[in-house]
Amino acid sequence: MRDVAVVGIGCTEFGEHWGASFRDLFVTAGVMALQDAGVAGDELDALYVGNMSAGRFVEQEHIGALIADYAGLASNHIPSTRVEAACASGGLAFRQAVIAVASGMEDIVVAAGVEKMTDVGTGASVDMLASAADREWEGFAGATFPGLYAMIANDYMHRYPLTREQLAQVAVKNHENGARNPIAQFKNRITIDTVLNSSLVADPLRLFDCSPITDGAAAVVVVPLERAREYTDSPVRVLASAQASDTIALHDRRDISTLDATVVAGKRAFDQAGLEHKDIDLLEVHDCFTIAEICAIEDLGFCKKGEAGRLTWEGVTAIGGDLPVNTSGGLKACGHPVGATGIKQVCEIVTQLRGEAGSRQVDAEIGMAHNVGGTGATVVVHILGV
Amino acid sequence: MSVSRFWRKIPQRYNLIGTQCTTCGRYFFPPRTLCPDCRRSGRIVNHKFSGEGTVVTYTVIRSASDQFEYATPYVLAIIKLDEGPRLTAQVVCPPEEARIGMRVRGVFRRVAADGESGVIHYGTKFVPVEGEDILL
Ligand SMILES: [Zn+2]
Secondary structure, eight states: OOEEEEEEEEEEBOOOOTOOOOOHHHHHHHHHHHHHTTOOOOGGGGEEESSSOOOHSSOOOOHHHHHHHHIIIITTTEEEEOOOOOBBHHEEOOOOOOOOHHHTTTTEEEOOOOOOOSSSSSHHHHHHHHTTTTTTTTGEEEEEEEHHHHHHHHHHHHHHHOOOHHHHHHHHHHHHHHTOOOOOOOOOOOOOHHTTTHHHHHHHHHHGGBBBOOOEEEEEEEEGGGGGGEEEETTTEEEEEEEEEEOGGGGGGGSSSOOHHHHHHHHHHHHHOOOOGGGGGGEEOOOOBHHHHHHHHHHSSSSSSTHHHHHHTTTSTTTTTTSSTTOOOOOEEEEEEHHHHHHHHHHOOOOOOTTGGGGGGGSSSEEEEEEEEEETTTTEEEEEEE | OOOOHHTTTHHHHHEEEEEEETTTTEESSOOOOOOOOTTTTTOOEEOOOOOOEEEEEEEESSSSOGGGGOOSSEEEEEEETSOOOOEEEOOOSSSGGOOTEEEEEEEEEEESSTTTSSSSEEEEEEEEEEEEEEEO
């Protein structure tokens, strides 16, 4: 297997893009990534596109070909493949691109993620997102996505000492980080009271515990490490790419508030990279809900079960803390265009490792990205380093 | 949900009929046709559950998809049936009375409606069993 590097990144602003279409969003991010890498479109060998549900959000399937076409590559006839794993679609598209380059099958590959969610109403999008879980046996009973994570939160708070205020602090911290990120959907700072006074969505989770409905796209260019210097002075190496799966339904998990797929993917990633937890300088985790960030930090092994709330409260995971988590603002403040999130996480790590993160810059040489599909049925973990 | 997709699961949803692997004895609800432990050497037969169980965790859904908007707020729970398997279902009780460890039993109820003149979906919901609690 060959070593792989990221040599270009691009990301649209995340938010409500009522004036831009699905294909507009993708083209914007893709062109940014190619420009960043100094790569011409006709040099590309393959495209992998993470997308959860264009069929339902914009009533368009056959996304691989659509994207190659509107990227101006129809006459190049390059292989273009859509990758779907609910909210982990982007992370998984990146993993497919890494595998393609590592194997020697392809040389210059774009991994992208895109979702256009605001073309449907809220009730409809709640229904579509519920399909990331078990439609026949969870969705049928009236389970929503926030509802499933709320059941994780209630189970967790029944068993571990996590206070409602500590949980709210996750959102407060991520909004603080998002306020320093030009692409974030929410650039407003919030307080604990903002979270605790927001409306209940699914007890105990309130509106400000939840990531929003968002439009956006992100793209990265990956090449063999040995060729990376042809494109950039600051290549970022892919040190590990790991994936794991688990039961689709939350009720079938071994432990309701431990995401075993995160535990396993995290271990695999550390083993591949030959690294330990203390080597990781920053972490982008899948905080689709505040409780998800708490679980992710613990399940990846950065602290014992039950401790992440206290660490968050004490500022350990803030910018300037020992382990900055979600410097981008996370899904909470950046927004969560489901298929794009995993690629945006990689973009954030690369930005930080290049030292281009401006007022949210942390001192970092190695970063980890953690992307979850559904309530933990798919997890993808990457480690990147300079 | 489409009529055919709903119709296919009527026996299971109306009667809490799941399956059991007679090779290892494990029960499944929702039903499985392949035992995750024994896989191809498992022998799967139907099993009607008693319908008694315990709330493992729950939430109160206050913002639902269109099909369930008529019912909000409603209590949604993961219930561990006494035979072992867990499922997701609504508990018919005031939101403030729901708790972890609460004993419940299955009842036949309307679950969702596809608008004013659409298909009405029936299935199993759970009701509290008075005076009993299991400490989880
Ligand atoms: Zn068996």
